[in-house]
Amino acid sequence: MTDTTANDSLDELRERIRATQEAAERLHREAAEANAAEAAGEVPPAGWATPQDRSEKADEVHALALLLRTIRDLLPSELQAQVNALIRELLILVRAIIDWWVLHLEGAPGRDGGTATAGGPRVQDIPIG
Structure with a gap:
């Protein structure tokens, strides 16, 4: 890889990181405003999740995926394999x-075959025959 190609790749990566950071900050601001409105007891207007909002969020997710793909492409193949194994283990966890x-939420089976709900009575299936 030539020096100018490496610089171009790094400049592109920096630009994508900056765009992703701005998108994350915007999402954080929107979430903070929504939390403040909820705390104040305000009800969001009907249809607050407009198609435009969804497409903007989809664009942001796409930008993040593109950033991650670019970072992945910059890693050596041995390190990529290690990162893939780490991600796989984290997903399993x-x-x-x-x-x-x-x-835990469903409740563990009781001794009599019924299940105990959190704070509720024991429930047991009775066959109807």
């Missing part, structure tokens, strides 16, 4: 945590 949490 997240799935295990979600599975555990869902099981």
Whole structure:
């Protein structure tokens, strides 16, 4: 890779990082405004999630994905393999945590075959025959 190509790639990466940072700051501001409005008891107007809002958010997600793809392309292949393995392990961990949490929310099976709901009575299926 020539020096000018590397500089062009780095300039492009810097621009994408700057655009992503601005998008993240805008999302943070919007979330803070929404939280303030909710805390004040204001009800958002009907249809507050307009198609334009959705397309803007989709563009921001696309920009973030493009940034991540660019960063990935700059990494050596050995490091890419290690990062992929790390991400895979993190996703497995997240799935295990979600599975555990869902099981916890549903309630663990009781000794009599019923399930206990959080703070509620024991429930047992009775076959109808």
